[in-house]
Amino acid sequence: MTELLKVEHLSAGYGEAVVLNAISLSLAQGQTLALLGRNGTGKTTLINTLAGATRQHAGEIYLGGIKLHKLASHERAAAGIGWVPQERNIFKSLSVHENLTAVQRPARAGRASSPWTPNRVYELFPRLAERKTNLGTQLSGGEQQMLALGRALVLNPTLLLLDEPCEGLAPIIVQELLRAIRRITREEGLSAILVEQHPQAILAISDTAAVLERGTVVYQGTATSLQEQPELLDKLLGVAR
Numbered sequence: 692m693t694e695l696l697k698v699e700h701l702s703a704g705y706g707e708a709v710v711l712n713a714i715s716l717s718l719a720q721g722q723t724l725a726l727l728g729r730n731g732t733g734k735t736t737l738i739n740t741l742a743g744a745t746r747q748h749a750g751e752i753y754l755g756g757i758k759l760h761k762l763a764s765h766e767r768a769a770a771g772i773g774w775v776p777q778e779r780n781i782f783k784s785l786s787v788h789e790n791l792t793a794v795q796r797p798a799r800a801g802r803a804s805s806p807w808t809p810n811r812v813y814e815l816f817p818r819l820a821e822r823k824t825n826l827g828t829q830l831s832g833g834e835q836q837m838l839a840l841g842r843a844l845v846l847n848p849t850l851l852l853l854d855e856p857c858e859g860l861a862p863i864i865v866q867e868l869l870r871a872i873r874r875i876t877r878e879e880g881l882s883a884i885l886v887e888q889h890p891q892a893i894l895a896i897s898d899t900a901a902v903l904e905r906g907t908v909v910y911q912g913t914a915t916s917l918q919e920q921p922e923l924l925d926k927l928l929g930v931a932r
């Protein structure tokens with residue numbers, strides 16, 4: 692399997708504060724990694740570091756062999772990182788359609804599946820098609836999350852970073868989002884890192900899993916093997932899930 696992402700001895704944080712310590716991880720092309728851990732263990736900091744939004748103190752991140760360290764967030768987007776931050780960060784004063792067209796990028800050369808366009812996002816989320824002309828301020832939390840995901844997709848990324856996509860949403864919307872994420876990763880083969888505190892839903896749609904504790908990786912393995920060890924899950928994440 693071709694390696695897409697390689698993280699080596701990464702330390703990072705905010706200003707002088709170091710949150711992540713000596714993190715090493717890798718992700719193969721077309722695979723999905725579930726990034727798990729209790730509150731405050733550094734999951735968001737790791738995602739933000741991959742996206743270029745924290746201070747990297749040591750180590751290196753390679754995406755498709757390209758070193759990301761010196762690249763700013765927008766340059767990482769151009770290099771293939773599709774980031775859906777926890778805060779969603781859609782443009783609230785623009786319409787749904789404008790949010791998508793404002794960031795759309797052409798697909799990379801050599802890509803096997805069809806490029807992501809606003810129309811393909813509307814196919815994935817028919818709700819957004821109905822709200823095409825609505826402003827960001829007029830969307831529900833679930834619709835905002837769908838739009839945030841759609842915005843990352845129209846960048847035509849090679850790696851999707853999804854930070855707690857289901858947080859605070861109604862179960863029916865969570866199901867819709869998980870179905871869409873499964874389609875994007877499983878059927879379209881887009882590589883992804885999915886952050887969650889509640890592992891069952893995303894372990895089922897992930898190939899591998901990593902668990903963070905106090906800014907370090909304390910478990911790495913296949914998603915299936917973690918799912919099959921409820922006692923270990925309980926020990927690592929606190930509650931039997």
Ligand SMILES: Nc1ncnc2c1ncn2[C@@H]1O[C@H](COP(=O)(O)OP(=O)(O)OP(=O)(O)O)[C@@H](O)[C@H]1O
Nearest residue numbers: 705708710728729730731732733734735736737888
């Ligand atoms: N902007 C910031 N400045 C300084 N420290 C921060 C900042 N954001 C987070 N931290 C600290 O970094 C540590 C890891 O936080 P982080 O948000 O990465 O954890 P998390 O695993 O994503 O948690 P949660 O599941 O609650 O989102 C925490 O101790 C937190 O207080």
